[in-house]
Amino acid sequence: MIHTYGCPMHLGVGDTGLIKSLDYLNNRFDQLQIHVIPEIQEKEENLPNLKNLNSVASTCQSIAAYAYQVLQNQETPLFIAGDHSAAMGSVSASSVYTQEMYGEETGLIWIDAHPDINTDSTTATGNIHGMPVAALLGKGEKRLTQFLTEQPKLKPRNVVMLGLRDIDPPEQVTLDTLGIRYYTYDDICRQGLTACLKESIAYLSHLTAVHISFDIDSMNPKWMPGVSVPVPHGFTPEEVHHIFDALIPALPVISYDIVEFNMVHDREDKTADFVMELASQIHKLHVPSVSSEKSKRFA
Numbered sequence: 227m228i229h230t231y232g233c234p235m236h237l238g239v240g241d242t243g244l245i246k247s248l249d250y251l252n253n254r255f256d257q258l259q260i261h262v263i264p265e266i267q268e269k270e271e272n273l274p275n276l277k278n279l280n281s282v283a284s285t286c287q288s289i290a291a292y293a294y295q296v297l298q299n300q301e302t303p304l305f306i307a308g309d310h311s312a313a314m315g316s317v318s319a320s321s322v323y324t325q326e327m328y329g330e331e332t333g334l335i336w337i338d339a340h341p342d343i344n345t346d347s348t349t350a351t352g353n354i355h356g357m358p359v360a361a362l363l364g365k366g367e368k369r370l371t372q373f374l375t376e377q378p379k380l381k382p383r384n385v386v387m388l389g390l391r392d393i394d395p396p397e398q399v400t401l402d403t404l405g406i407r408y409y410t411y412d413d414i415c416r417q418g419l420t421a422c423l424k425e426s427i428a429y430l431s432h433l434t435a436v437h438i439s440f441d442i443d444s445m446n447p448k449w450m451p452g453v454s455v456p457v458p459h460g461f462t463p464e465e466v467h468h469i470f471d472a473l474i475p476a477l478p479v480i481s482y483d484i485v486e487f488n489m490v491h492d493r494e495d496k497t498a499d500f501v502m503e504l505a506s507q508i509h510k511l512h513v514p515s516v517s518s519e520k521s522k523r524f525a
């Protein structure tokens with residue numbers, strides 16, 4: 227069973243349009259029933275390279291604790307809305323749960339225009355929503371790497387990124403140094419989406435659990451304007467449906483994120499309606515994966 231939850235998190239980027247976006251989805255789509263985790267606002271020291279650190283850290287801790295509980299109830303967490311720093315919470319939960327339950331590593335499919343692999347020493351904006359992957363790999367500010375446990379939550383070899391089109395120069399260095407598997411949107415246009423998905427699935431096939439984190443800005447803002455950091459070009463709605471059609475049955479997906487929906491930048495509810503479509507597609511396709519089969523053995 228999918229359990230839909232979310233957090234109107236905005237302090238990872240500081241765009242206030244995110245604050246009302248979650249309630250907006252809940253009111254527009256009765257059937258979504260997103261359980262809302264409040265964003266926590268702490269007193270801040272205003273660090274220029276780690277904006278709103280205290281609030282982001284507390285909020286991610288609360289997202290991690292909630293998602294971990296959902297996984298323990300044998301349900302599949304689907305996180306909707308909020309800025310992408312929330313993935314530090316949701317992916318930490320997937321990773322810690324998989325480690326404790328099966329003693330195994332977690333894979334991550336990161337579908338995004340950005341690799342979000344900055345740290346406080348490489349960021350040009352100070353926005354923490356540009357840092358979650360680095361933090362999950364155990365890099366950068368300690369307070370962002372230690373949700374639920376002190377250990378790094380991911381290994382570079384278990385990460386695949388799809389759709390990148392806006393990589394900061396230091397991020398490129400990190401991707402290359404760590405040997406992270408990624409496909410830019412241009413790579414995907416050249417090699418074909420089906421071929422890239424097939425390779426990604428094979429690359430992660432050794433894993434027991436995979437988390438899919440989908441940033442709406444991976445899509446072409448012509449179709450999906452409702453995001454905080456739009457980047458020209460990118461996936462069409464058909465391509466995104468194709469990605470989920472291919473990945474869900476082929477990998478042991480244990481949790482999902484759909485992030486960065488920003489109603490203030492949306493036009494004619496195009497992006498809001500797409501979030502609903504994608505959530506329904508996930509509901510339809512998701513089958514309790516290998517991990518829940520395995521968990522029966524542990525019961």
Ligand SMILES: NC(=[NH2+])NCCC[C@H](N)C(=O)O
Nearest residue numbers: 310340344351353355356455
């Ligand atoms: N989740 C996102 N939309 N991230 C955008 C990050 C943009 C830029 N690379 C930064 O570090 O600030």
Ligand SMILES: [Mn+2]
Nearest residue numbers: 310338342441
């Ligand atoms: Mn992102």
